[in-house]
Amino acid sequence: MIIEDVRYRIVFDSRGKETIECEVEAEDFIAIASAPSGASTGSKEVLAVETRRYKEIEEKISKALIGMSVFDQEGVDETLREIDGTENFSNIGGNFAVSASIAVAKCASLILEQPLCIYLGGAFAREIPFPLGNVIGGGKHAEGSTSIQEFLVIPVGAKSFFEAQKINSEVHKEVGNLLRKRGIFTAKGDEGAWAAQISDDFAFEILSEVVDRVEKNFGTKIRIGIDFAASELWNGEKYVYGDKKLNSDEQINFVAELVEKFDLFYVEDPLHEEDFEGFSKLTKEVDCMICGDDIFVTNWKRVEKAVRMKSGNTLLVKPNQIGTLTETTKAVKIAKRGGYEIVVSHRSGETEDNYLPHLAIAFNAKLIKTGVVGGERIAKLNEMIRIEELLRAKMVRI
Numbered sequence: 558m559i560i561e562d563v564r565y566r567i568v569f570d571s572r573g574k575e576t577i578e579c580e581v582e583a584e585d586f587i588a589i590a591s592a593p594s595g596a597s598t599g600s601k602e603v604l605a606v607e608t609r610r611y612k613e614i615e616e617k618i619s620k621a622l623i624g625m626s627v628f629d630q631e632g633v634d635e636t637l638r639e640i641d642g643t644e645n646f647s648n649i650g651g652n653f654a655v656s657a658s659i660a661v662a663k664c665a666s667l668i669l670e671q672p673l674c675i676y677l678g679g680a681f682a683r684e685i686p687f688p689l690g691n692v693i694g695g696g697k698h699a700e701g702s703t704s705i706q707e708f709l710v711i712p713v714g715a716k717s718f719f720e721a722q723k724i725n726s727e728v729h730k731e732v733g734n735l736l737r738k739r740g741i742f743t744a745k746g747d748e749g750a751w752a753a754q755i756s757d758d759f760a761f762e763i764l765s766e767v768v769d770r771v772e773k774n775f776g777t778k779i780r781i782g783i784d785f786a787a788s789e790l791w792n793g794e795k796y797v798y799g800d801k802k803l804n805s806d807e808q809i810n811f812v813a814e815l816v817e818k819f820d821l822f823y824v825e826d827p828l829h830e831e832d833f834e835g836f837s838k839l840t841k842e843v844d845c846m847i848c849g850d851d852i853f854v855t856n857w858k859r860v861e862k863a864v865r866m867k868s869g870n871t872l873l874v875k876p877n878q879i880g881t882l883t884e885t886t887k888a889v890k891i892a893k894r895g896g897y898e899i900v901v902s903h904r905s906g907e908t909e910d911n912y913l914p915h916l917a918i919a920f921n922a923k924l925i926k927t928g929v930v931g932g933e934r935i936a937k938l939n940e941m942i943r944i945e946e947l948l949r950a951k952m953v954r955i
């Protein structure tokens with residue numbers, strides 16, 4: 558079961574930007590995986606290198622991986638690290654590394670005739686996460702819209718993933734309708750969320766109204782979440798919301814008030830990416846999932862620090878932030894050992910690749926964050942519906 562070939566090609570992502578995909582061949586099986594890309598990236602993420610270098614990097618990677626066992630995931634990932642030789646994958650690129658790492662795992666699962674989630678997660682990976690749906694968005698994903706990057710919904714009362722996605726779609730559609738009814742022009746941002754020239758307060762108002770209505774229609778509880786992407790709001794001294802500027806303590810109070818007022822279920826990156834202390838303070842203060850994205854960057858060393866300092870209680874998992882499946886898994890293990898919940902997440906720039914729901918199952922994630930609409934998001938949501946049917950898996954009760 559030896560890796561016989563590793564090839565790359567340039568394809569396009571949902572922003573129409575070039576990205577790369579990797580093809581791994583073993584035992585007459587060919588697996589393909591592609592690299593997504595972020596817009597509000599953490600500064601400690603591994604780097605993506607330019608696609609035009611693909612021939613040169615392909616040569617390096619294929620030389621190193623050909624001949625290795627396709628089942629030696631750790632060995633493959635260590636080799637990718639070795640040939641790169643840098644902390645941030647600046648040599649062969651996190652985009653080239655992560656697509657190879659995932660393509661190798663996919664190829665192994667094909668040979669074993671097992672779904673990827675079972676190859677990675679085993680017999681007890683049978684719980685379906687809830688979809689965390691992005692319905693109103695701004696920040697780096699839609700300039701000119703809300704300051705808060707994402708307004709999210711979680712259909713916590715749903716009985717199946719299918720029903721959960723149906724509810725999220727309904728909320729998304731109704732938010733669009735209500736904005737238009739109020740005479741507000743709306744378009745869609747990078748992740749398919751509604752983008753409009755509205756304030757954060759107004760977004761909360763609209764969303765609460767729609768959530769109440771859809772809850773009644775479906776007879777199912779829906780909760781609200783937000784992603785502040787606060788590093789984008791932080792100017793080095795204060796969090797800037799148009800004319801309003803908040804220092805760290807004021808920001809913590811502001812977030813705690815929002816949690817209280819809107820009964821928030823989930824808050825991501827409420828503080829900037831170096832404020833482990835602030836994350837810790839806020840986590841103590843509120844009863845809410847406090848999730849780290851830019852602050853943890855799926856990096857087990859940063860997760861270790863967070864666990865030590867009790868900064869947050871939830872890890873956002875984005876494999877391309879760290880470059881390999883082995884390191885992604887290590888970050889997940891450390892987070893879980895520290896009592897953290899797991900949320901597996903897409904990036905704002907995505908392809909049609911559908912490995913993400915498999916990772917969410919394998920890691921026993923509580924939530925999967927992969928938008929509500931748009932072909933590249935639907936590819937993942939529909940795959941989760943298939944997995945749910947295939948494994949007869951149940952939703953985790955939350």
Ligand code: PGA
Nearest residue numbers: 595596597598786904905
């Ligand atoms: P991204 O960010 O644009 O870097 O993918 C999305 C997020 O902040 O969750």
Ligand code: ZN
Nearest residue numbers: 784825826850
């Ligand atoms: Zn985020």
